[in-house]
Amino acid sequence: MQIVTLCLFLLLAVVVSGIVSRMLPSALPRPLVQIALGALIGMVAHVRVELDPELFFLLLVPPLLFLDGWRIPKDELFRDRGAVLGLALGLVFLTVLGMGLFVHWLIPAMPLGVAFALAAVVSPTDPIAVSAVAQNAPIPKRMMHILEGEALLNDASGLVCVRFAIAAVLTGTFSFADAAATFAWMAIAGVAIGVGVALGIVATKSAFARRFGDEAGSNILVSLLIPFAAYLLAEHIHASGVLAAAAAGIAMTFTDATTAVAAGTRIRRRAVWDMLQFTLNGVIFVLLGEQLPEVFVRARDTVTSTGHVSPWWLAVYVIAVVAGLAILRYGWVWVSLQFTLLRARRRNDTAAGESPPRRIIAAMSCAGARGAITLAGALTLPLSLADGTPFPARDLVIFLASGVILSSLVIAAVALPLLLRGLSLPPETGIGAARDQARLVAANAAIAELDRVQHRMAEGRDDPDRFTDVAARLMDQYRERIDSLSSRPEDRARQGDVKIERDMRLAAVRAERNAIFDLARRREIGVELAEQLGRELDLIDARLSRQGLA
Known part of the structure; x- marks a missing residue:
């Protein structure tokens, strides 16, 4: 009964955080408010939340990755695939290698494998946290698309690296060739399973609906179960459940285009997923705050093993890790942009002749806020080794990951509004024309259908003119839309x-x-x-x- 009461308090804290974040004049990001409320619960509650790492990961991570994959703009992801893959793969591997060696040098008492695990945990970014801290300075669309694509893919690559690091700590051995082969299997099989599960379940549900009918509640429940099915099946064959959940979400975009789903069902489904996304992310940040008091106490005890007595060394470690992450990210973004400009010049692309302002590079660097996935990855560290001894420096890893989350959120909240003020990336090209063309085609299709339906409905009636008048009135509305979309820009300006x-x-x-x-x-x-x-x-x-x- 006490656990149920505490869970209700956690959900209440998620609701209150939204109210408080809107009331504060400084527009404090909601994740920081949720962490603060969780810490308050952790200090006053008499019942602690004992988080089982595997259960925590299963319940919270698959639906978030699935939804990210489902909603990310696919055309924009493909257009900026070079930048996205560079950040999601190249930067993650550089971060794991560079920060792992740096953390082991900074904290010699932390084993090298555990240091690599910490580096892998803090490598993924969180677009939801970035969106929350950028409320006063909306991120340009193209930059946000790149950040969303990066976060979707680096969640998978970072968490896969966490698995390798944990395995190295548990077994005491690491083979690069075995790791590369395992990574290839996990990635390919995970993506295949995710796509197959999503397409298979949706196709089966659609066939059943055509034969026996359908209902909104069943459709929504199926969409909620798909990420868990993809994740569990992939994990069962030792593939990447993380990639399976993300791939299943991407595949859902194409099932929506080929499967007939009622408009009312789509509206309700979106509302349910919006609520679930808000709740899961909120619960994760509240849980982070709830765990902080006890994590701090255990990490303070752990820091004595590093040869330091003062707990202020914990702050030094956090600052050093955050600084290292910022330097690596800034350097990677700068080098990537230089290579992009070099390739553009070789193609004689005049639109990319000048180097972008350094504020863009700084904004991309500050936008790398950590959030839910970082905490989820840290909490998946096992409690003990195979021989039953405690996992080395686990509490310190969780504390440092929590410190990185808090620091990155604060940095993004302070720096992004300043850096993005009056700043815009190159404008999106062709989107307005494509939108108008789609509306023209849709309006013409509607007129053709109205013409067909009016004849069918009027056939054999005593008053066919009644149907003709109604259809003509509706056709006039569509023709007005066609005229407005087909007019020249100067004509549209005169229309208002x-x-x-x-x-x-x-x-x-x-x-x-x-x-x-x-x-x-x-x-x-x-x-x-x-x-x-x-x-x-x-x-x-x-x-x-x-x-x-x-």
């Missing part, structure tokens, strides 16, 4: 400012909604009718709001 029109439409829709619920409060219409009309207006409100963010 798009942003002004959107804001006015949004204000009008919200006024409609308030008026409808005022009628319900005065008992002039039923609550059920008000909620139905309100849902329709909410969809329009959401569409107009997304247009404002695009």
